[in-house]
Amino acid sequence: MTPQERVRALVAAAREVADKDSPVGKRVRARWLETTGLSREGIELAVENSLEISPSEAEIEQLITSVPTSKRAWVLLSANVFVASHRALALALAGSERVLVRVSRRDPVLTAALFEACPGLFEITSELMPARGDVFWAYGKKDTLRTVQANLPVGVQFLGHGPGAGAALLELSDATVEEMQTQAQGLVLDTVLFEQRGCLSPRVVLVTGSTKEVNRFAECVVAELTSLGKRVPRGELSLDEQADLVRFCDTLTYVGKVFETEAGIVALSQSASLSALTPVGRAIHIQHVEEPILPLARIGHVLTSVGFFGSETLRSQLVRTLPKARVTALGEMQRPPFDGPVDLRQR
Amino acid sequence: MRAATLEESDALHREVRVFAAGQSRSTFDELALRIARFQATNIAGFRQLVTRSGSLLDSVEAIPGVPSDAFKLTRVAVHPPELDVVRFRTSGTSAEAQGVHALRSTLTYSALSERCGQRALMSEGAAVVVALTPEPNDPVGSSLVFMMREFMRRFDPNFTPEGTASKEPPFERWLFGKEGVHLAGFERARSYASQAQRPLLVLATSLALWQLLEQLEGVHFPLPASSIVMHTGGPKRRSVDLDPGDLRARLALSFELDPGQIVGEYGMTELCSQLYEGTAHGVSLKGPSGVFVPPAWLRVTPVDPLHLRPVEPGTVGLARFVDLGNVDSAVAVITQDLIRARDGGIELLGRQPGAVARGCSLAIEALLEGAE
Numbered sequence: 001m002t003p004q005e006r007v008r009a010l011v012a013a014a015r016e017v018a019d020k021d022s023p024v025g026k027r028v029r030a031r032w033l034e035t036t037g038l039s040r041e042g043i044e045l046a047v048e049n050s051l052e053i054s055p056s057e058a059e060i061e062q063l064i065t066s067v068p069t070s071k072r073a074w075v076l077l078s079a080n081v082f083v084a085s086h087r088a089l090a091l092a093l094a095g096s097e098r099v100l101v102r103v104s105r106r107d108p109v110l111t112a113a114l115f116e117a118c119p120g121l122f123e124i125t126s127e128l129m130p131a132r133g134d135v136f137w138a139y140g141k142k143d144t145l146r147t148v149q150a151n152l153p154v155g156v157q158f159l160g161h162g163p164g165a166g167a168a169l170l171e172l173s174d175a176t177v178e179e180m181q182t183q184a185q186g187l188v189l190d191t192v193l194f195e196q197r198g199c200l201s202p203r204v205v206l207v208t209g210s211t212k213e214v215n216r217f218a219e220c221v222v223a224e225l226t227s228l229g230k231r232v233p234r235g236e237l238s239l240d241e242q243a244d245l246v247r248f249c250d251t252l253t254y255v256g257k258v259f260e261t262e263a264g265i266v267a268l269s270q271s272a273s274l275s276a277l278t279p280v281g282r283a284i285h286i287q288h289v290e291e292p293i294l295p296l297a298r299i300g301h302v303l304t305s306v307g308f309f310g311s312e313t314l315r316s317q318l319v320r321t322l323p324k325a326r327v328t329a330l331g332e333m334q335r336p337p338f339d340g341p342v343d344l345r346q347r
Numbered sequence: 348m349r350a351a352t353l354e355e356s357d358a359l360h361r362e363v364r365v366f367a368a369g370q371s372r373s374t375f376d377e378l379a380l381r382i383a384r385f386q387a388t389n390i391a392g393f394r395q396l397v398t399r400s401g402s403l404l405d406s407v408e409a410i411p412g413v414p415s416d417a418f419k420l421t422r423v424a425v426h427p428p429e430l431d432v433v434r435f436r437t438s439g440t441s442a443e444a445q446g447v448h449a450l451r452s453t454l455t456y457s458a459l460s461e462r463c464g465q466r467a468l469m470s471e472g473a474a475v476v477v478a479l480t481p482e483p484n485d486p487v488g489s490s491l492v493f494m495m496r497e498f499m500r501r502f503d504p505n506f507t508p509e510g511t512a513s514k515e516p517p518f519e520r521w522l523f524g525k526e527g528v529h530l531a532g533f534e535r536a537r538s539y540a541s542q543a544q545r546p547l548l549v550l551a552t553s554l555a556l557w558q559l560l561e562q563l564e565g566v567h568f569p570l571p572a573s574s575i576v577m578h579t580g581g582p583k584r585r586s587v588d589l590d591p592g593d594l595r596a597r598l599a600l601s602f603e604l605d606p607g608q609i610v611g612e613y614g615m616t617e618l619c620s621q622l623y624e625g626t627a628h629g630v631s632l633k634g635p636s637g638v639f640v641p642p643a644w645l646r647v648t649p650v651d652p653l654h655l656r657p658v659e660p661g662t663v664g665l666a667r668f669v670d671l672g673n674v675d676s677a678v679a680v681i682t683q684d685l686i687r688a689r690d691g692g693i694e695l696l697g698r699q700p701g702a703v704a705r706g707c708s709l710a711i712e713a714l715l716e717g718a719e
Contacts, residue, residue, distance in 0.1 A: 080707045139707070165709045199707035243652035243699075250681070251414040253399050254392035255421040275419040275446075280708055302709055 003064045006093040006121065011060075013117035014086050015053040017110065020044070024113050031109045036082045038195060038235040043082075045232050046193055046334075051083040052090075055338035060094075066340030067095035068157055070135040074128050075099060076148060078140035079106035081198040084342075086110060089122060091341060092137050100125045130156045137161075161343050164199035164304035165277055166190070166333050167325075169292050169318060171310025172209030172217055180213075183309045184220035186331025187284065188228050190307055191264070193334040195235050196280040199343060200305040200326075200333050203277040205284055206292040208310075214288045218268045221284055222259045229263020229282070237281045244279035252285060274299050297321050304343045307333045348426050352389055356425060356675055359385060360455045363671045367462050367644050375646065376407050379669050382678040383410045389425040392417065393677065407646065412655065412667050412681035415617050418446035423617075425675045426451045435490035437616045448490065448616050451675050456619045459672045460494045461501045463621045463642050467610055468548055468575050469502055470629030475540035476503040479528055479551035479559060482521035490616045491579060495550045502548060528559045537570060546573040553578045553594055560597055569603040575627050576602065579612040595636070606636070613639045613695060617680050619672025620645040622692065640692035644671040647693050649686050663687050663696055 001009070019025045032043045055063075073096035077085050085103070089111070092099040099122040103111045115124055130136045132155030138148050145160040152158055168187055172180065190202050207214050237245070249265060252258045256269030264282025272289045274296075289295065293314075296303065300322050307330040308315055319327055324345045326336050336342050359382055365371045366378055373381075383404050386393045393413065397404060400411040417423055418437070430451045437446035450456060468474075478495040487493040499506045499520055506520075518535035522528055540547040547570050551559075556578050570576075576598055578591075591611060599606040607626035614621035622641045625634030634640045641647050648657050649664025658664040666684045673680070685696040700710070 078707070084707065161707075163707045163709045197708045199709075201708055203709070239653065246653055246655070247414050247416065247681075247683075250396065250411070251416045251420065253396050254413055254417040254423075257395075258399070269420065271420040273420050276416060277709060 001097070003094050004060060006097075007060050007063065007090050009118050009121055010086070010090050010093055010114065011053060011055060013114045013121070014051055016117045017113045018047050018051050018053050020047075024117055028109050028113045032082055035107055035109055036235070037237075038082075039233045041232040042192070042195065042235050046081070046083060049189070049193060050081070050334045051086060052335070052338040059338040062337075062339035063090060064094045067091050068135055068159075069095045070133060070157070072096055072098045072100070072130075072133075073135040073137060074130050075101040075122075076128060076136070076138040076140065077101060077104045077107075077111060078144070079104045080139055081194045082107060082110060084139070084198075086114065087338065087342060088137060088139060089114065090338070092135070093122065096135060099123065100128075102126060102128055132156065135159065159341075161341060164343055164345065165203040165299075165302050166198075166200045166305040166307065167204040167206065167296060167299075167303055168202045168307040168330060168333075169296065169310065169314075170205075170207045170209075170217070170308075170330075171314050172207055172213040175209070175213065175217075175309075177216065177220075179309075180217045180220045181224070183330050184217060184224045186329065187221060187307065188224040189331050190333040191225075191282060191284055192228055192232055195237075195282060196278075198334060200336070201280070202284075202307055202333060203280075204274055204296075204299070205278075205286045206272075206289050206295060207286050208289060208292055211288070214268070214286065218257075218259070218266060218286050221286065222261060222266045225263045225266060225282065225284070226261050229261065234264065234282055241279065241281050245281055245283060248279050248283055248285070293317055293321050300325070301345075304345065305333050305336070307331075348430065352425065355385055356451070359674045360452065363455055363644060363674060364458045366671060367459055367642070369643075375644065375671070378671050379407045379410065379646075379678055380404060382671065382674055385674075386425060386676075386678060390423070392421060392423070407669055408657070410669065410679040412650075412679040413677035415446065415615070415680055415682045417677075418448060418617050422447070422449065423676045424449045424451075433486055433493065434488065435493065435616045436488045438489075446616060448676060450619075453493070455672055455674065456490075456493075457497050459620050459642070459644065460497055463623060464494070464498050464502070464577075466632040466642075467612075467623030467625060467630055467640075468498070468577055468627065470573055470575075470627060471546060473504045474502050474546050474548040474575075475536060475543065476506070476548045476550065477518075477520050477522055477533070477536045479523045479533075479549065479555040480521060481523050482519075491552075491614065494614070494621070498548065498550060523555055527562050528555065530562060533559075533568075537568070540571045540574070544571075546571055546575065548574070549576045551576065551578055553580060553591070556594060556598060560601060563601055566601075567603060568601055573629065574602065574604060574608060576604070576609045577612050577623075578609065579614060591637070611637075611639065615668075615680075615682065617673075617677070617682075618645070618668055618670045620670050622647070625692075634692050635690055637694055638690050638692040639695060645669070647686065647688075649688055649693070650681070652699060655681065660688060665699055666693070 073092040075092045135157045138160045142162045149158045252267035259266040267285045270288045278285045303325045305326045387397045396411045402409040431449040433450050435448045476499045483492045519532040522532045595609040598609045611624040622639035625632035626636050646669040648667045650667045666682045666686045668680045683699040686693040
């Protein structure tokens with residue numbers, strides 16, 4: 001099979017999994033309810049928005065050129081967001097005829113389903129034995145990646161992808177109410193997807209504009225979060241995640257203003273300090289700042305993606321400052337083009 | 348800031364110092380509530396926290412704790428910046444904003460820290476005091492270094508303010524530089540203390556003491572009888588791997604002191620009071636090793652991280668401090684330090700790590716690790 005054929009075969013398998021009426025589609029949904037911590041609606045939202053089942057031919061070509069080639073590739077998967085193994089497999093298949101995958105014990109569902117839907121396309125293994133000339137794709141925590149890389153034989157090409165976070169930047173000067181609503185809708189969608197547990201999920205929101213504009217935008221975000229929250233109930237949060245939200249709420253109550261809704265939390269402050277990321281679980285901290293680029297530059301090493309709304313001048317400045325982050329429209333942060341790894345920091 | 352507010356603040360400061368001296372008619376609870384109401388009147392953020400919590404500020408337990416993160420994100424003070432006399436800053440990485448605790452007066456801070464130190468570190472009338480930290484510039488931005496200088500001033504009769512050095516002995520007091528601990532300077536201080544027949548009081552972070560042990564390469568460095576080494580956590584993230592029990596044993600061996608003379612201190616930039624182990628001989632503070640005892644004007648309670656209510660006795664919780672010294676900032680502070688109440692004090696059990704990152708998101712704290 002050519003690289004194109006391998007990737008297309010995988011995408012076709014993903015399409016079958018995404019179909020909630022197919023046998024495999026029904027089975028994975030039941031398992032995802034157990035493994036993801038998301039609500040049934042949250043799972044469906046993620047499948048609809050973030051499982052890449054119809055990439056363009058141009059994207060597939062770009063994906064193929066973005067990866068190194070080898071006869072054999074190994075993939076070490078971690079408990080990532082539950083759709084992530086699709087792209088991880090596509091990257092390996094784009095560059096290698098033979099792909100061996102070790103699945104995550106905590107999140108094996110999609111990989112197993114793709115294996116079932118397209119038998120023979122890749123192999124599932126419990127032992128990783130790379131040799132000179134192989135490519136080794138690894139996903140996981142930084143410490144795991146360091147250990148894995150340190151123990152690889154000479155001549156194995158290592159491609160590691162660690163955790164990350166997304167940010168949003170909005171320039172609201174002169175934005176219309178309709179524009180604010182659209183941007184709020186996008187931001188809320190990006191936030192609700194995976195309950196902010198993805199490496200593309202917005203955990204920092206910086207906004208420029210007048211106080212009136214920023215307040216109006218915050219109101220729009222609260223309205224959109226409430227609205228989407230009714231359709232997509234929040235999933236389960238661990239006790240530690242709940243505790244982080246309590247601390248976030250108390251801190252932001254002191255620092256600014258907090259809108260607590262059943263669907264999640266929106267906070268508004270004038271602090272430019274990015275001393276901590278917003279916790280996961282539908283928490284949005286809108287920080288009204290005068291100068292947004294410098295604070296983002298300080299945390300540039302963790303940023304994989306920036307959802308952006310504003311002038312071309314500010315966009316250029318942002319792209320120059322964060323060349324390895326994907327800059328996208330809000331609402332598109334969790335569905336980057338199928339053109340290579342979602343996280344470009346290793347580039 | 349209104350004159351009446353300043354007067355009220357001054358009166359509360361005076362009252363807290365009197366309380367610390369054991370001469371106040373007010374109880375701890377009465378004073379804490381007066382300070383909390385004063386802060387609710389004069390700090391919008393705290394007022395919002397009180398309103399949201401539904402507290403009537405009618406008991407100490409009902410005072411909402413200000414999360415220590417707030418010090419990083421905003422100003423936590425009754426008074427405006429132009430009245431600051433010092434701004435103590437938390438240690439931090441380049442990515443992390445530093446927390447700031449701004450004080451309008453250092454009188455209360457000095458009085459309280461001196462009393463805390465006196466009862467834990469001073470067995471005799473006077474000591475020779477040195478610090479294993481670089482000499483500070485003015486204004487001092489570290490509460491720990493400020494406290495060290497206060498201890499030199501209060502506990503060492505040879506200490507005089509800079510510029511009037513006629514009484515200064517022939518040794519340096521600030522014994523840390525780019526090369527680590529100034530061993531020659533440390534030797535001069537030890538000789539001087541021996542000749543003067545006074546104990547040496549060594550003030551240091553745990554990190555500096557580990558550095559000293561490495562520099563000594565196993566060679567003993569006996570200190571005069573009754574000497575005390577005060578160690579404190581220093582940079583939190585770096586101290587994680589340093590075992591306090593191991594440090595104590597190795598320092599005691601090297602300095603030829605009883606292990607009880609190695610005394611742990613716990614303080615935070617966000618607080619005006621400190622806790623100590625009460626293990627040294629001849630001091631008034633008594634307590635077992637590993638237990639940090641608060642003074643009468645500081646109440647520490649382990650609380651559960653979800654509801655912020657006191658946990659069952661013997662259970663681990665987040666540290667909630669009610670510090671009467673924090674007249675102009677936050678009388679109640681919630682930290683991420685995990686503690687357990689024991690023997691009239693607390694055990695320190697590290698930092699609440701925050702939720703374990705699921706998916707490929709970053710844990711909250713991971714942002715602070717800096718670029719690779």
